[in-house]
Amino acid sequence: MGFYSRMPASSADMERTFIAVKPDGVQRGLCGEIIKRFETRGFKLVAAKFVQASEDHMKKHYLDLKDMPFYAGLCKYMSSGPVFAMVWEGQSIVKLARMMLGETNPADSKPGSIRGDLCINIGRNIIHGSDTLDNAKMEVDLWFKAEEFVNWTPCSQAFLYE
Ligand code: UDP
Ligand code: MG
Numbered sequence: 001m002g003f004y005s006r007m008p009a010s011s012a013d014m015e016r017t018f019i020a021v022k023p024d025g026v027q028r029g030l031c032g033e034i035i036k037r038f039e040t041r042g043f044k045l046v047a048a049k050f051v052q053a054s055e056d057h058m059k060k061h062y063l064d065l066k067d068m069p070f071y072a073g074l075c076k077y078m079s080s081g082p083v084f085a086m087v088w089e090g091q092s093i094v095k096l097a098r099m100m101l102g103e104t105n106p107a108d109s110k111p112g113s114i115r116g117d118l119c120i121n122i123g124r125n126i127i128h129g130s131d132t133l134d135n136a137k138m139e140v141d142l143w144f145k146a147e148e149f150v151n152w153t154p155c156s157q158a159f160l161y162e
Contacts, residue, residue: 013091013092014089014090014091014093015089015090015091015092015093015094015133015136016046016087016088016089016093016136016137016140017087017088017093017094017097017129017130017136017140018085018086018087018128018129018130018136018139018140018143019034019038019085019086019087019088019097019127019128019129019130020083020084020085020086020127020128020143021034021083021084021086021126021127022077022078022083022124022125022126022127022128023077023078023080023081023082023083024119024124024125024126025084025118025119025126025127026081026082026083026084027081028118028126030118030126031084033118034084034114034126034127035084035086037100037114038086038088038097038100041090041096041100042090042156042160043088043089043090043093043097044088044089044090044152044154044157045086045087045088045089046087046088046089046149046150046151046152047086047087047144047148047149047150048084048085048086048087049084049085049144049148050082050083050084050085051082051083051085052079052081052082052083053078053079053083054079055075055076055079057079057142058074058075058076058078058079059075060142061078061139061142061143062074062075062078064135070123073123074123077123085143085144087140087143087144087149090160091161094130094131094132094133094136097129097130098129098130098131099113100113100114100129101113101114101115101127101129102114102115102116103115103116104122104125105122105125106119106120106121106122106125107120107122114126114127115127
């Protein structure tokens, strides 16, 4: 079953996005801080797992970057240790999550953003977030099976959306 078929029927402008704390973020003990930012913003966690991905899996995940000089090293690094993989849901979350992340290069990321507050180097920028709705759909389905999603309604929901 695909991503859209799992969405609640009543939420036409709701989106889901794939967020992962990268091995550097996990090693630096930043999973809690990153989860906290999405939680306190009001987004809803619908799936999560702590995994060490294979290099092959990371090559699929970053397929659109296959011609970049950093592709091989990136895939090797991303599979070198555990990542905390998550799917978050909310209104316009794909764009809002990218804003919360900051720029790809932490040096260009504003203070207040995750990368602008918590890291320094482009190759160790601690977090992944889908960049478009189409890529979110592909990434969610690459990382999670239908049975890994939890169907729940946070009690805060009625106070987050009018
Ligand atoms: N990356 C890198 N060197 C670069 C550009 C990117 O090591 O010059 C890494 C970095 O970890 C980045 C990832 O490749 O997060 C994916 O690149 P993308 O352009 O998709 O950036 P993102 O979507 O993560 O902001
Ligand atoms: Mg990207």
